[in-house]
Amino acid sequence: MKLKELPDVGISNADKVFHSITYLILALLWYGSFIVKFKMPNVKALIYSALFSTIFGIIIEVLQGMVTVTRKPDLEDVIANSTGVLLAVLVALVYNRTQIKKL
Numbered sequence: 001m002k003l004k005e006l007p008d009v010g011i012s013n014a015d016k017v018f019h020s021i022t023y024l025i026l027a028l029l030w031y032g033s034f035i036v037k038f039k040m041p042n043v044k045a046l047i048y049s050a051l052f053s054t055i056f057g058i059i060i061e062v063l064q065g066m067v068t069v070t071r072k073p074d075l076e077d078v079i080a081n082s083t084g085v086l087l088a089v090l091v092a093l094v095y096n097r098t099q100i101k102k103l
Contacts, residue, residue, distance in 0.1 A: 016080040023084030024091070027053040031092055046092050050085050057081030 030049035034040040040048065061078050064071040 013076075016076060019077055019080035020084035020087065023053055023057055023081040024088045025084075026056070027085045027088035028091065031088065042092075042096055046089060049092075050089050053085045053088070054082055057085070 027049045030052055031045050034045035034048055035042065038045075058078055058081075061073040061075075061081075065073040
């Protein structure tokens with residue numbers, strides 16, 4: 001089955017939701033690895049994970065236009081990716097606040 005033959009699921013911009021969720025997970029994984037593996041302080045780990053994830057998303061979008069003939073860069077994808085990263089930052093901040101209150 002060719003990609004063009006796939007049925008429409010009827011959800012507009014569902015791929016943007018997928019982008020956001022994917023980058024939320026990516027940023028949280030970076031955040032966790034910076035804390036556990038590299039022993040970074042929370043704030044520094046949060047900044048690095050947000051920057052790395054956002055820059056990665058931008059690079060991937062640019063490469064889609066440069067390396068492939070079937071894909072093109074999409075500003076809306078960059079926005080969706082960045083939204084996921086911002087959500088990850090919020091999740092990490094809320095998690096850290098609840099951990100501090102437990103102490």
